[in-house]
Amino acid sequence: MIEIEQLAKTYRRGDQLVTACTVGHLSIGRGEQVALLGQSGLGKTTLLNMIAGIVRPSQVRKLLVADQDLTAMSESARDRFRGRHVGIVFQTFNLLMPFDSLENVMLGALFGQGSNQHTRERAEELLRRVGLADRMHHLPGELSVGQVQRVAMCRALINEPQLILADEPLGNQDRKTGGEVLRLLLEIAGEEDCTVVMVTHDPESAAMMQRQIDLADLRQAS
Numbered sequence: 527m528i529e530i531e532q533l534a535k536t537y538r539r540g541d542q543l544v545t546a547c548t549v550g551h552l553s554i555g556r557g558e559q560v561a562l563l564g565q566s567g568l569g570k571t572t573l574l575n576m577i578a579g580i581v582r583p584s585q586v587r588k589l590l591v592a593d594q595d596l597t598a599m600s601e602s603a604r605d606r607f608r609g610r611h612v613g614i615v616f617q618t619f620n621l622l623m624p625f626d627s628l629e630n631v632m633l634g635a636l637f638g639q640g641s642n643q644h645t646r647e648r649a650e651e652l653l654r655r656v657g658l659a660d661r662m663h664h665l666p667g668e669l670s671v672g673q674v675q676r677v678a679m680c681r682a683l684i685n686e687p688q689l690i691l692a693d694e695p696l697g698n699q700d701r702k703t704g705g706e707v708l709r710l711l712l713e714i715a716g717e718e719d720c721t722v723v724m725v726t727h728d729p730e731s732a733a734m735m736q737r738q739i740d741l742a743d744l745r746q747a748s
Contacts (some may be wrong), residue, residue: 531586547573548744570741571725579591579605613681613691619674695707695724709734
């Protein structure tokens with residue numbers, strides 16, 4: 527599902543060139559559930575954004591996602607690819623405040639298959655699956671942090687993606703609630719043969735995944 531070789535992202539800060547992320551080699555198979563574990567400063571979010579095609583690497587030998595070479599794509603092509611094949615659970619969840627839970631989930635389909643009756647039925651089924659049948663028409667401000675996380679998870683799953691990318695998805699909520707939501711995500715992804723890649727600083731969260739990779743080791747391999 528993911529093949530990376532000799533990837534780096536640098537930024538210019540004044541007269542200095544700052545390296546945000548380097549990876550020597552990373553291979554993740556289809557259907558795997560993998561945690562990329564590391565403390566602040568190792569470029570966890572930057573790496574996730576490069577895998578998603580949101581950020582272009584400064585240097586790269588290979589960046590394949592679902593057999594597609596992201597380095598050969600234009601920005602618009604990467605946007606279309608991401609919309610159809612990749613679901614993202616952001617660290618801050620990024621729900622749109624004027625829209626209710628069902629609408630927020632369905633909005634995730636806009637850059638993929640598009641909104642239709644199947645989209646609505648899948649959105650409703652996902653929300654029921656995560657225990658939000660009675661919260662479909664509640665606004666984000668009317669939900670708990672755990673419920674907001676569940677809506678964000680359903681939005682990431684709406685297009686039946688091949689790959690889910692999760693950036694510290696447990697947020698600041700308590701471990702019990704966050705763990706339950708992560709288990710639901712992994713269960714649904716497993717049923718749909720969807721690869722899950724999560725970046726986190728928390729070893730207990732990482733332990734819920736099938737495989738854990740220390741980002742410091744990836745940096746040393748570069």
